[in-house]
Amino acid sequence: MRDFDLLQPKTLTAALDALAPNDPATRPLAGGTDMIVDIRSGRAAPTALVSLQEVAELRGIKRENGTLQIGAATTLAEFLTHPDLAHQALYQAAYNFANPMVRNLATIAGNINSASPAGDMLPPLLVLDAQIELVSKSGTRLVALDQFLLGPRKTVRRADEVIASIRIPALRPQSPVSTGFYKLGLRQADAISIISVAVRLERDGDTIRDVRIALGAVAPRPIRATGAEAVLRGQPFSENALKESARIAAQECAPIDDLRASANYRRRMIQVYVRRMLEQTWNKTL
Amino acid sequence: MIHLDQPNIADLPALRHIGKPLPRIDAMGKVTGATKYAGDYTMPNMLHARVLRSKYPSAKIQSVNAARARALPGVVAVLTADDLPGSQVATDIPGVTGTAKRAGTDAPVLASDRVRFMGEAIAIVAAETPEIAQQALDLIEVEYEPLPAVYTPEEAMQPGAPIVTEPDNIVARWRIVKGDAESAMKSADVIVERTYRTQFIDHAYLEPEAGIAWVDENGVLTIRVSTQVVEHFRSIAAALQLPQNKVHIMGAMVGGGFGGKEDITVELFIGLAALKTHRPVKMVYSREESILAHCKRHPFTITHKTGVTRNGRLLASQVSVMADSGAYVYLSPYVLLYASAAAVGPYKVNHVSVDAFAVATNNTFTSAFRGFGAAQACVAYEQHMDEIARALDMDPRELRRLNYVQAGDTTPNGQAIRGAVWLDECAKRAWDALGEMSEPSSPHIRIGRGLASYMQSYGRITWFHDTSQAWVGLEMDGSAVIRCGVPDIGGGQMNTLAQITAEVLGVPMDRITVYSTDSALTPLAGTTTATRQMYMSGNATYQAAMAVRKTLGDRASQHLECEPDEVDFADSTVFVKNDPSQNISLTALIAMCAAEGLPRANLSLFKAPFTDKLDPETGQGDLFPDYTFGAHAVEVSVDMETGEVRVLKSVGCHDIGRAINSAAAAGQIEGGAAMGLGYALTEDVQIVNGVTITPSFAEYLLPTASDIPETRTIILESGTGLGPFGAKGIGEPCFTPVAPAIANAVAKAIGSRVHQLPLTPERVLEAIDQSTHV
Numbered sequence A: 001m002r003d004f005d006l007l008q009p010k011t012l013t014a015a016l017d018a019l020a021p022n023d024p025a026t027r028p029l030a031g032g033t034d035m036i037v038d039i040r041s042g043r044a045a046p047t048a049l050v051s052l053q054e055v056a057e058l059r060g061i062k063r064e065n066g067t068l069q070i071g072a073a074t075t076l077a078e079f080l081t082h083p084d085l086a087h088q089a090l091y092q093a094a095y096n097f098a099n100p101m102v103r104n105l106a107t108i109a110g111n112i113n114s115a116s117p118a119g120d121m122l123p124p125l126l127v128l129d130a131q132i133e134l135v136s137k138s139g140t141r142l143v144a145l146d147q148f149l150l151g152p153r154k155t156v157r158r159a160d161e162v163i164a165s166i167r168i169p170a171l172r173p174q175s176p177v178s179t180g181f182y183k184l185g186l187r188q189a190d191a192i193s194i195i196s197v198a199v200r201l202e203r204d205g206d207t208i209r210d211v212r213i214a215l216g217a218v219a220p221r222p223i224r225a226t227g228a229e230a231v232l233r234g235q236p237f238s239e240n241a242l243k244e245s246a247r248i249a250a251q252e253c254a255p256i257d258d259l260r261a262s263a264n265y266r267r268r269m270i271q272v273y274v275r276r277m278l279e280q281t282w283n284k285t286l
Numbered sequence B: 001m002i003h004l005d006q007p008n009i010a011d012l013p014a015l016r017h018i019g020k021p022l023p024r025i026d027a028m029g030k031v032t033g034a035t036k037y038a039g040d041y042t043m044p045n046m047l048h049a050r051v052l053r054s055k056y057p058s059a060k061i062q063s064v065n066a067a068r069a070r071a072l073p074g075v076v077a078v079l080t081a082d083d084l085p086g087s088q089v090a091t092d093i094p095g096v097t098g099t100a101k102r103a104g105t106d107a108p109v110l111a112s113d114r115v116r117f118m119g120e121a122i123a124i125v126a127a128e129t130p131e132i133a134q135q136a137l138d139l140i141e142v143e144y145e146p147l148p149a150v151y152t153p154e155e156a157m158q159p160g161a162p163i164v165t166e167p168d169n170i171v172a173r174w175r176i177v178k179g180d181a182e183s184a185m186k187s188a189d190v191i192v193e194r195t196y197r198t199q200f201i202d203h204a205y206l207e208p209e210a211g212i213a214w215v216d217e218n219g220v221l222t223i224r225v226s227t228q229v230v231e232h233f234r235s236i237a238a239a240l241q242l243p244q245n246k247v248h249i250m251g252a253m254v255g256g257g258f259g260g261k262e263d264i265t266v267e268l269f270i271g272l273a274a275l276k277t278h279r280p281v282k283m284v285y286s287r288e289e290s291i292l293a294h295c296k297r298h299p300f301t302i303t304h305k306t307g308v309t310r311n312g313r314l315l316a317s318q319v320s321v322m323a324d325s326g327a328y329v330y331l332s333p334y335v336l337l338y339a340s341a342a343a344v345g346p347y348k349v350n351h352v353s354v355d356a357f358a359v360a361t362n363n364t365f366t367s368a369f370r371g372f373g374a375a376q377a378c379v380a381y382e383q384h385m386d387e388i389a390r391a392l393d394m395d396p397r398e399l400r401r402l403n404y405v406q407a408g409d410t411t412p413n414g415q416a417i418r419g420a421v422w423l424d425e426c427a428k429r430a431w432d433a434l435g436e437m438s439e440p441s442s443p444h445i446r447i448g449r450g451l452a453s454y455m456q457s458y459g460r461i462t463w464f465h466d467t468s469q470a471w472v473g474l475e476m477d478g479s480a481v482i483r484c485g486v487p488d489i490g491g492g493q494m495n496t497l498a499q500i501t502a503e504v505l506g507v508p509m510d511r512i513t514v515y516s517t518d519s520a521l522t523p524l525a526g527t528t529t530a531t532r533q534m535y536m537s538g539n540a541t542y543q544a545a546m547a548v549r550k551t552l553g554d555r556a557s558q559h560l561e562c563e564p565d566e567v568d569f570a571d572s573t574v575f576v577k578n579d580p581s582q583n584i585s586l587t588a589l590i591a592m593c594a595a596e597g598l599p600r601a602n603l604s605l606f607k608a609p610f611t612d613k614l615d616p617e618t619g620q621g622d623l624f625p626d627y628t629f630g631a632h633a634v635e636v637s638v639d640m641e642t643g644e645v646r647v648l649k650s651v652g653c654h655d656i657g658r659a660i661n662s663a664a665a666a667g668q669i670e671g672g673a674a675m676g677l678g679y680a681l682t683e684d685v686q687i688v689n690g691v692t693i694t695p696s697f698a699e700y701l702l703p704t705a706s707d708i709p710e711t712r713t714i715i716l717e718s719g720t721g722l723g724p725f726g727a728k729g730i731g732e733p734c735f736t737p738v739a740p741a742i743a744n745a746v747a748k749a750i751g752s753r754v755h756q757l758p759l760t761p762e763r764v765l766e767a768i769d770q771s772t773h774v
């Protein structure tokens, strides 16, 4: 393990000052549950870490004009207790995330910035149209999560930027909406997803007014299954429609073989779980 | 025939400590964190050592250049094979007076000219800090010339295969022949033939390999190490060319052994470094190092061909067994022997032939692991019993019942089975305890139940001539001291000795101190392996305590004016059984004995039955002191669309002869159930072309608390074991039936079978596909 400087700014301004040189070897540090593992294994070798743990501006959850603003430093444990975060998909993802000890440390921004293909909070945030608020000395920008993620461990974030918050737009209250998430792992806790599926479904009587489907661990980054969504949008609900959507989702993904599962199995599981999650979210809007 | 040296338990009228779930003497230290493990010790002026390990599974070492590492400030020594010419880690069991060695290639302490697995040790760095030692490793330049390699026993047995161990990669072979299986097979109504495969798994103890070595003020090389075997001081002495009485092993509480600390681990590395540097040297393996470079459980391929009558009698059994020994021999010959002897399980079959090979490959070496080959055998024979039952359209429990061995029957190697055989009782109790069948939570879920029975030895192979010694003494204030070299690996080994002594001498548990695991200062008690300590050291302690009791009891009977057999000991008082008001305090009695020069202590040696080796052609002969019998039953749910398996219920029922501490016994059974669940479902050290692709706990998946259901334990006590108070061993046996029970439950749920552990969702789904296509 290489030596590094640890900076512990107390304010966002001080943190941004520390990152201002835009040096990729100076990295933000939140819970450290990815960063420290990466440093120990030699995957990361920062010369300085800017700890965000004492930056109060990055904490807290609030609603503004219906938009939910989740502070970057919100821990996964908080997702299990905060009433405003009661989206089923987010809750389920947090519930199955790692283990209680890691959940107490791991933050939502850390999960997003790590941009793992198997990052468990990403599919739920994708179906919720989450936007990432990036702040630097030179200003603030909002980037849709779908645009933010580029590939494995690659994002559009510049080295001088900090994720300040995650924003989830208001749901249209006039129609029933439900979300869901499932993670298939090789054990019940502390597992890296073989696949994951998040669904957000808006119902209008017997038709699916709108639907979003996101898939994890089956592509270089979590993806929206737009083809699978398209065949359902505006259509009457039916078993066959769900099956067709699931079949398309399995085609849309691009899984690989690894030590946890084969690409074939992953594809098949996408088909099973897209169908199941669609059915589950539909039934929950009844 | 084995002569039984069973202690006489009639001497003790009422049991006051034995069988009780008393709080263990080691409990407080463990829950408060006060207990020290080998890696917790530090010494002034101590160095930290690291091992440089091979980057190739099979290569010639052209050169090792440590000049840059030696020049790094803070590096005190870099040691290579040149510092220890020709030394080998002895791979035979210490204290064994008869061996069965075939291979001509032993494991070197440090590789000099070639490496045979990835992770083999090449050099040791001793430095002022662990970080400097680690940094120095990167500065050692090793020139390799990769050599052809073999990664499966099947390849390694091909003519012309690259040679890993001389002369032909076969490190061990056993044959067991009873009756005439080939002819008897002809009279069978039905013949079932199947092949079962198991994987490499890791011991995954909480505490990785660790130790600290120094040369003491008398010039004795002293090693404080996490080990199951303090008797390794002898092979350490041989490797370092020291007299045996100049090597001193001090144990510490062991943070889990499971067989992984049965072979030498860090001892020779730190011992050599301490001798060379004249400073204390400490080494602690990282988790990754432990997974990469220390022994694994042997993967086995076992093919059963069984002839049965239409009504379910087993007539003939032909079993072929193949084990991957990895790159070096270590304990493979014995693991293979256990698998061979256990091959047909707890069933009476008159015509048996077993043909078994352990074969070297360029994989990480394999050696001891809880169950020691007998567990892999059970994975095969118990799945096979269910498959035979299916072929006969019979209830598998009924098939078992028809064929269970009984007392007086002989094993395939011709050993008579003694004592109570409660196989049927254990199976029935375990099965019944599953209770009502769970309801599937949705249409794609199926529920299945499975059972596995087993018989498994406790105590070592009888031609190893096994003994254990213990010293028990009373102090003037009525407190007691036990000295016994037993390593406590977390199973409560020390506590057991205390509980036995408390019973025999009437001394409260909190007034007993146990000294253990010291090759110089505690009487040698042999290894904490082979489920032998309760049996061996329990008996040695019992004998020693009984000798003290005899001296004191005789003196007390004079004082109390009664017969010696009328005297009893309890609560630090010695009294007349029928009239406790006639008594003397233990301290007064001790003072009386001391004044008269009577001994208040005894050193006792317990000797297991000794036999000759098996006949090399037929494998006939006595092999083990005795057996434990039991069963495990589980209920699982399987998702028919995804292959996901959950264990919903888990029950172990075992006849352990007598529970010395019922809580500790139940703890073993619960731990065995958890470990067996991992073996069945998730654990797999994947070694691909010699490379471990599961290098850490992120890839090597132990079951978590969320995966393990509550385990019910049912302890039966036939009182017929050879241990103290009729106890048998349970440490290893309770693990053995768990994985096959789960495999049977999954097969029952899905209507087909995965013939390979672990039962990953993907494999289960493939099996489901096959059954629905047929």
Ligand SMILES: Cc1cc2nc3c(=O)[nH]c(=O)nc-3n(C[C@H](O)[C@H](O)[C@H](O)COP(=O)(O)OP(=O)(O)OC[C@H]3O[C@@H](n4cnc5c(N)ncnc54)[C@H](O)[C@@H]3O)c2cc1C
Pocket (backbone or CB within 6 Å): A027, A028, A029, A030, A031, A032, A033, A034, A035, A036, A037, A052, A072, A073, A096, A097, A098, A099, A102, A105, A106, A107, A108, A109, A110, A111, A112, A113, A114, A118, A119, A120, A121, A161, A162, A163, A164, A190, A191, A192
């Ligand atoms: C045992 C274990 C189990 C795990 N299980 C799971 C699991 O089930 N599912 C899963 O998805 N992940 C899992 N992880 C991975 C990890 O816990 C998560 O990705 C976690 O969310 C990372 O958050 P953190 O706060 O610890 O990030 P850190 O490790 O501190 O940082 C991670 C990355 O994010 C950057 N970063 C952090 N905060 C900010 C910010 N505000 N702005 C810009 N960049 C920032 C850092 O520079 C770094 O690049 C597991 C990890 C461990 C060790």
